[in-house]
Amino acid sequence: xxxxxxxxxWLAHYDAHVSAxxxxxxxxxxxxxxxxxxxxxxxxxxxxxxxxFTFGELDGLSERAARHLVDRGVRPGEVVALxxxxxxxxYAAFLASQKVGGVLxxxxxxxxxxxxxxQLRDSxxxxxxxxxxxxxxxxxxxxxxxxxxxxxxxxxxxxxGWKRLLGRxxxxxxxxxxxxLAGVDVTRLNxxxxxxxxxxxxxxxxxxxxxxxxxxxxxxxxxxxxTITHRNVLANRHQVxxxxxxxxxxxxxxxxxxxxxxxxxxxxxxxATGLTQIAVPNPRDSAFLVDAIRRYRPSAVVNVTTVFLELxxxxxxxxxxxxxxxxxxxxxxxxxxxxxxxxxxxxxPGKLLELYGMTEASPVIACLPRYGKKKPGSVxxxxxxxxxxxxxxxxxxxxxxxxxxxxxxxxxxxxxKGYHNQPAETAHALQDGWLHTGDIARMDEDGYLYLVDRxxxxxxxxxxxxxxxxxxxxxxxxxxxxxxxxxGLPDPERPGSERxxxxxVLRAGVDPGEATRAEILAYLAVRLAPYKRPKRLxxxxxxxxxxxxxxxxxxxxxxxxxxxx
Numbered sequence: 001x002x003x004x005x006x007x008x009x010w011l012a013h014y015d016a017h018v019s020a021x022x023x024x025x026x027x028x029x030x031x032x033x034x035x036x037x038x039x040x041x042x043x044x045x046x047x048x049x050x051x052x053f054t055f056g057e058l059d060g061l062s063e064r065a066a067r068h069l070v071d072r073g074v075r076p077g078e079v080v081a082l083x084x085x086x087x088x089x090x091y092a093a094f095l096a097s098q099k100v101g102g103v104l105x106x107x108x109x110x111x112x113x114x115x116x117x118x119q120l121r122d123s124x125x126x127x128x129x130x131x132x133x134x135x136x137x138x139x140x141x142x143x144x145x146x147x148x149x150x151x152x153x154x155x156x157x158x159x160x161g162w163k164r165l166l167g168r169x170x171x172x173x174x175x176x177x178x179x180x181l182a183g184v185d186v187t188r189l190n191x192x193x194x195x196x197x198x199x200x201x202x203x204x205x206x207x208x209x210x211x212x213x214x215x216x217x218x219x220x221x222x223x224x225x226x227t228i229t230h231r232n233v234l235a236n237r238h239q240v241x242x243x244x245x246x247x248x249x250x251x252x253x254x255x256x257x258x259x260x261x262x263x264x265x266x267x268x269x270x271x272a273t274g275l276t277q278i279a280v281p282n283p284r285d286s287a288f289l290v291d292a293i294r295r296y297r298p299s300a301v302v303n304v305t306t307v308f309l310e311l312x313x314x315x316x317x318x319x320x321x322x323x324x325x326x327x328x329x330x331x332x333x334x335x336x337x338x339x340x341x342x343x344x345x346x347x348x349p350g351k352l353l354e355l356y357g358m359t360e361a362s363p364v365i366a367c368l369p370r371y372g373k374k375k376p377g378s379v380x381x382x383x384x385x386x387x388x389x390x391x392x393x394x395x396x397x398x399x400x401x402x403x404x405x406x407x408x409x410x411x412x413x414x415x416x417k418g419y420h421n422q423p424a425e426t427a428h429a430l431q432d433g434w435l436h437t438g439d440i441a442r443m444d445e446d447g448y449l450y451l452v453d454r455x456x457x458x459x460x461x462x463x464x465x466x467x468x469x470x471x472x473x474x475x476x477x478x479x480x481x482x483x484x485x486x487x488g489l490p491d492p493e494r495p496g497s498e499r500x501x502x503x504x505v506l507r508a509g510v511d512p513g514e515a516t517r518a519e520i521l522a523y524l525a526v527r528l529a530p531y532k533r534p535k536r537l538x539x540x541x542x543x544x545x546x547x548x549x550x551x552x553x554x555x556x557x558x559x560x561x562x563x564x565x
Contacts, residue, residue, distance in 0.1 A: 004401045005389035010381035010447025015371045017245060022238055022384050024412060028205050028230040030098045032272040033059075040248070040274050047296050048088050048279040050160045055274070058088070060197070062095035065151060065189060067198040069100050069127055072149040072185055076101030076203050079125040079213055081147075082259055083107040083138060086279045089153035089189050090258045091267060093129035098211070101203040102127075105213040105225065106259030108547045109134045117141035118222050123213050123420065129153070129189070133174040142184055152178050153189045155281065207231045213420055214261045216359040225420035226359045235412035236362040237269045239383040244300075244327070244353075244370050248274035253292060254302040255283035260548050261359045262331055266302060283307055283548070290316045297324045304332040306549035312343060322347050327370065331355040333550050334451050334469070337377040338477040354379045356449060360435055362413040366449050378448040379441075386411035389434075390443060393455050404442045404452045404467070408434040440467065457553055459488030461531045462497045468553070471502060471534070474527055478520060480510045485543055486534070487557045501560055502534040505542060512539040536560075 011020050041056030074080070080097035082104060084090035097104040105123050107116065109131065116138060120128075127149035130138050135152055142150070156173045180186055211230040215223040240246070252270050254277070256263030270277050278292050283303070289311060293301065303311075308330055311317045328347050335343070335354055344352055353370070356379035357363035366388075368380035382388045390405030391398055399405030414435045418426030429436055440452040452467045459466040468486035475484025483505040488498035504520065506512055517537055525533055544555040 003389060003398050005387075005398070005443070008382075008387075008447065009401075009443075009445060013369065013372060013381060013446050013448075014384075015243075015245075015369045018243055018369075018384060020384055022242060024231075024235050024238055026207050026231075027234060028207055028209075029211055029233060029268060029272070030101070030203070030205065032234070033095055033098060033268075036272055036274050043274065044276045045271065046088060046091055046277050046279055047292075048158060049281075051158060053088055053158075055271075058092055058095065058271075061088070061189075061193050062092040062099060063200055064192040064195055064198055065092055065096035065129075066099035066201040068151065068187065068192050069096060069102070069149065070201050072127070074100055074102065074127055074149065076205055077103065077210070078127070079103045079105055079123045081105050081107040081120065081123070081125040081128040082264075083109060083128050083130040083134065084153065084258065085109060085131065085155075085281045086255075086258055086263065087153065087155055087281055088158040088279065089129065091271070091277075091279070092189070093151070094258060094264065094267060095271070096129075099201050099203065101205045101209075103210045103213050103227075104264070105215065106257075106261070106264055108257070108259045110547050113137055113140045115223075117144055119215055119225075120145040120147060122222070123215075123225055127151070131155070131174075132178050133176045135178050136176055139179070139181055142181060148184055150181070150184055150186045151189050151192070152186060157190050205230065207234075210417065212261075212264065214264070214359050216261075224422050224425055226415050227417040227420050228359075228362050228415050229417060232362045232413050232415055233265070233268065235385075236265070236364055237272065239385070239413065240269060240364050240367075241273060243367055243383055244329075246273055246275065249276075250299040251276040251278065251296060252300050252302065253278040253280065253289070253296070253298040255280040255289065255307050256302065256304065256331075257283065257547055261363045262302075262304075262357070262548065265363055284310075286310050286314050286317070290314060290320065293317075293320055293322070293325070299324070299326050300329065301325055301327075302329040302331065304549040305330045305335050306333070306545070308335070308343060309339065312339070312346065318346050325351070327351050327353050329353045329355055329367075331357065332548050334377070334379060336473060336476040338473065340376045350374055356380060356439075356451065358437055358439075360415045360429060360437075361409060361411075362415065364413065365407075365409055365411075365437075375444075375446075375448050378444075378450050380449060381447050382409075382449075383411070383413075386413070388443075388449075390441060393440070399442075401443055401445055404440050406455060407437045407439045407441050407449070409437060410434050454553075457487070459486070459498050459500050460496075461500070462494060464531050466500055466532045471500065471524070471528065471532065474524060475502060475504060475520070478523055480507055480516060481505070481520065482507045483543060483551075485551050485553060485556055487553050487560065489536075489557065489560060499535040500532060501536045501538070503538045503540050503543065503556060503560070505540055
């Protein structure tokens with residue numbers, strides 16, 4: 001069979017301002033962040049809880065943090081961990097890590113001590129920027145790691161004075177004790193900020209040197225660190241900036257946390273492009289998001305799908321004047337097709353963009369066109385200079401257009417260095433220059449991509465493939481269902497085969513009784529072939545999710561292996 005993807009059918013549907021191939025800078029992240037601070041020092045860089053920081057102010061704070069790291073012996077190529085939510089200290093920390101030539105790794109504040117220790121030990125991190133509220137958890141494991149420098153911040157540090165005072169009086173600001181640790185230098189970032197100006201840190205790094213080490217889900221074991229170079233990051237920045245027609249002066253609101261690849265990439269790109277950002281400390285705080293949109297009137301809003309679905313439930317969001325928001329971008333999980341029309345009725349037609357990416361691609365691979373035709377259910381087309389093909393995951397044969405296959409990608413944004421200290425995992429992910437994503441999708445004749453499932457989430461019913469997302473989408477269309485997720489579990493009556501199991505979160509006020517269960521199963525029965533129908537349907541108050549709101553099906557499978565509830 002000929003390869004229909006070699007002709008790149010998507011190119012015919014690019015926006016007029018986007019070329020098939022771009023010219024890339026041979027620069028590095030620290031060069032760009034220094035340049036923007038020199039060019040626009042007085043421009044607002046960050047809005048945080050009623051306080052605004054200019055590029056000059058963030059640059060000065062990060063310069064003091066960078067000098068502190070150098071004085072404590074941190075050298076280029078060492079790993080710096082970011083263990084903070086989206087507060088000014090987090091932005092200063094990622095800038096400082098780049099100024100010293102460090103390799104930044106995101107460290108979720110939600111991780112358990114065991115997970116923290118694994119990531120710190122595996123990455124070899126020597127310094128950590130953390131929060132006083134999570135310091136105690138971190139302190140439990142530092143003795144077993146290479147960390148020698150810890151810089152601590154508080155949510156209250158950079159609040160307007162009255163908010164800081166009121167928050168402390170009412171105990172509304174999360175905090176925790178900070179103590180000195182044997183063999184570890186522990187310093188408050190606020191103390192560094194109060195110091196007199198310091199000489200800039202002058203470190204040179206190579207474009208092909210490591211910039212990020214971002215840990216990605218351990219589906220078959222502990223999380224592994226994807227090593228991403230400056231060239232990878234800046235190539236993807238140029239692709240995304242061109243695609244979305246981003247320009248200086250735009251204001252961006254994103255609830256993606258800085259410790260996640262999406263949040264960190266957005267933060268770096270926005271800063272290096274001279275965009276103003278709105279810091280969102282808690283992505284689950286819908287009221288905060290509504291107020292931030294009303295107050296700062298962003299040009300663009302980027303969130304995980306679940307955040308947008310929660311916002312749709314808020315009358316205050318529906319009442320906002322969103323005319324100034326040029327586009328809303330949904331990422332990390334497909335937007336349920338059943339909700340797209342309702343969402344666009346609120347935000348405006350044609351304003352919803354869906355994006356497809358993964359950590360190993362720095363992270364953006366495909367996106368719906370900024371101005372061109374949007375196809376509901378599609379995550380868009382491959383970005384410039386991005387090659388893509390779909391193959392049968394079992395045989396490796398190229399899938400026909402319209403047929404499902406595993407997505408393979410190559411381009412300047414794909415990580416070439418692979419996983420840190422994981423040669424076998426790297427060889428599995430990178431084959432003949434192609435990144436094997438593990439995602440099942442189909443592509444139409446125009447080059448638009450539609451995600452179907454993860455390879456690991458397909459359910460095998462005696463050799464027949466069942467795509468769990470198909471059932472998830474059907475569940476989402478039922479009027480009594482708020483959210484649904486489908487997994488496969490071993491079938492005790494058929495060794496080697498699986499059973500379809502569905503988990504449902506019901507809408508408020510719906511009775512989780514047998515009558516509702518029977519109603520949902522009957523609804524699925526007339527819409528699914530017999531082998532696709534669930535053999536078991538459970539109700540839960542909520543689904544296990546990651547820090548950015550993605551449903552964790554691996555955890556869900558483990559939960560369901562226990563007794564039936």
